[in-house]
Amino acid sequence: MRVMKFGGTSVGNAEAIDQTARILTEAYRSGEPVVAVVSAMSGVTNQLLASAAAAASGQGDASSELRQFLLDRHLAVVAELVHDLGRRAQVTVTLEEIASRCARLVESVHILGDLSPRAQDWIVSFGERMSSVLVASVLQDRGIPAVAVESDQVIITDDAFGNASPLLEQTRARAQERLGPLLAERKLPIVTGYFGATTSGSVTTLGRGGSDFSASILGYALDADEVWIWTDVDGVMTADPRLVPEARTLPSISFAEATELAYFGAKVIHPRTMQPAAERGIPIWIKNTFRPEHPGTRIGPDTTQDGSVVKAITAIPGVSVITVEGSGFLSVADVTARVFDTVGETGVNVYMIFQASSQHSLGFVVRQADTAKVLAALEQEFELDLLKGRVMRIWEDPNLAVVAVVGAGMRGTPGVAGRVFQTLGQNRINIVAIAQGSSELNISFVIAEHEVTRAVPAIHAAFGLGNAREA
Ligand SMILES: Nc1ncnc2c1ncn2[C@@H]1O[C@H](COP(=O)(O)OP(=O)(O)O)[C@@H](O)[C@H]1O
Numbered sequence: 402m403r404v405m406k407f408g409g410t411s412v413g414n415a416e417a418i419d420q421t422a423r424i425l426t427e428a429y430r431s432g433e434p435v436v437a438v439v440s441a442m443s444g445v446t447n448q449l450l451a452s453a454a455a456a457a458s459g460q461g462d463a464s465s466e467l468r469q470f471l472l473d474r475h476l477a478v479v480a481e482l483v484h485d486l487g488r489r490a491q492v493t494v495t496l497e498e499i500a501s502r503c504a505r506l507v508e509s510v511h512i513l514g515d516l517s518p519r520a521q522d523w524i525v526s527f528g529e530r531m532s533s534v535l536v537a538s539v540l541q542d543r544g545i546p547a548v549a550v551e552s553d554q555v556i557i558t559d560d561a562f563g564n565a566s567p568l569l570e571q572t573r574a575r576a577q578e579r580l581g582p583l584l585a586e587r588k589l590p591i592v593t594g595y596f597g598a599t600t601s602g603s604v605t606t607l608g609r610g611g612s613d614f615s616a617s618i619l620g621y622a623l624d625a626d627e628v629w630i631w632t633d634v635d636g637v638m639t640a641d642p643r644l645v646p647e648a649r650t651l652p653s654i655s656f657a658e659a660t661e662l663a664y665f666g667a668k669v670i671h672p673r674t675m676q677p678a679a680e681r682g683i684p685i686w687i688k689n690t691f692r693p694e695h696p697g698t699r700i701g702p703d704t705t706q707d708g709s710v711v712k713a714i715t716a717i718p719g720v721s722v723i724t725v726e727g728s729g730f731l732s733v734a735d736v737t738a739r740v741f742d743t744v745g746e747t748g749v750n751v752y753m754i755f756q757a758s759s760q761h762s763l764g765f766v767v768r769q770a771d772t773a774k775v776l777a778a779l780e781q782e783f784e785l786d787l788l789k790g791r792v793m794r795i796w797e798d799p800n801l802a803v804v805a806v807v808g809a810g811m812r813g814t815p816g817v818a819g820r821v822f823q824t825l826g827q828n829r830i831n832i833v834a835i836a837q838g839s840s841e842l843n844i845s846f847v848i849a850e851h852e853v854t855r856a857v858p859a860i861h862a863a864f865g866l867g868n869a870r871e872a
């Protein structure tokens with residue numbers, strides 16, 4: 402059996418949903434069991450988050466506007482793609498009910514003036530709840546027995562709201578119990594991506610872009626032969642095509658390379674997607690919804706041995722370096738342990754770490770959106786040390802980007818770092834910091850955010866990644 406995930410752009414409007422429905426119809430008619438996973442229509446998750454935040458901050462009750470926004474987006478597709486009048490009336494009522502439930506939650510947040518991580522996860526899950534009903538209805542209109550399934554009934558997670566982890570064995574039992582009978586009856590389940598629920602039933606999300614992860618969790622749970630991620634590019638490319646137009650599609654990469662690329666900013670796949678699939682050796686294919694004839698990229702246990710040292714260049718814009726500078730009265734080891742314990746407790750992701758031990762200073766990279774939280778926690782932890790001058794300063798350098806050069810072939814190949822830094826030098830791009838002990842799969846460094854548009858294409862060209870090796 403196959404799990405097929407369709408991202409926000411693949412369900413973003415009537416034209417995209419028509420294409421998604423064609424792909425699913427063909428897959429269903431092939432006779433092989435298929436489970437679909439859908440993301441929210443593009444832009445919907447962002448709107449849900451913005452409305453929830455606005456409601457909590459007391460900027461008026463935007464719940465009825467949100468309800469209207471959700472209905473406008475989804476009913477526009479119903480009008481174009483659901484032709485049977487009875488079905489159209491029925492799906493309209495269902496979508497209205499879901500949008501009203503969401504609006505009531507946002508209204509409660511407004512009344513409380515508080516948005517807990519738990520409430521936020523519940524609210525953002527409504528984008529996928531609506532898109533799965535919509536896609537199922539379009540398929541039913543084409544004679545396919547599709548059934549919308551809400552993933553809080555299927556994927557069981559811990560309670561790390563906003564970035565939950567699946568409890569794989571419990572999910573396996575639940576998925577087989579819920580989805581097995583549907584597949585046995587030759588139904589096509591359209592499962593909501595992005596969220597699950599704790600054992601006690603609280604809705605949890607798997608992190609932004611987490612529908613890819615949902616697909617791989619279900620692949621694991623259902624012993625899928627393959628997981629297909631349908632998106633708006635031909636596959637994993639040598640760089641983000643928005644930054645490097647001559648980027649080419651990689652025919653195959655390893656689970657480890659894909660994880661590294663995703664972790665360092667290749668938005669095409671969520672970094673945690675590879676873990677459940679790799680555990681069972683299930684290949685993941687990245688395919689273009691709008692060009693299904695292109696073979697795409699295969700992510701599997703092995704990589705293509707095409708002799709290339711560097712596979713791809715990625716970037717994470719919008720990061721800051723936070724530096725903690727000690728005076729020498731505290732041992733470096735002590736400061737390091739306290740810094741990372743404190744940051745660890747905030748739950749914020751640290752992308753890179755560097756240390757200049759002679760100056761007793763320690764730097765690390767976090768997303769700019771997380772810096773206020775991290776700085777507040779550090780200032781509290783080091784309050785006394787700052788007062789007594791044992792820690793001299795804690796500060797933030799904003800508007801930076803992490804760039805990573807990734808490829809399994811650089812393991813043991815000398816001169817890769819030299820070529821990267823020489824290229825930056827030739828282009829007069831200043832390097833703010835270099836990661837200590839980069840993994841054997843990547844070399845990562847920090848530059849000014851505005852230099853990304855020059856740095857990534859320059860390194861891409863220096864390694865000849867745009868050459869005609871197109872799959
Ligand atoms: N190395 C890369 N290869 C392919 N796409 C990339 C890469 N890096 C970034 N991207 C971006 O990822 C986008 C697809 O991810 P996303 O927008 O999350 O899709 P979806 O809505 O299908 O989940 C592409 O449009 C592309 O701009």
Ligand SMILES: N[C@@H](CC(=O)OP(=O)(O)O)C(=O)O
Binds near residue numbers: 409609
């Ligand atoms: N809708 C969620 C989950 C997701 O995976 O979306 P997409 O497949 O469009 O990246 C998000 O925006 O984060």
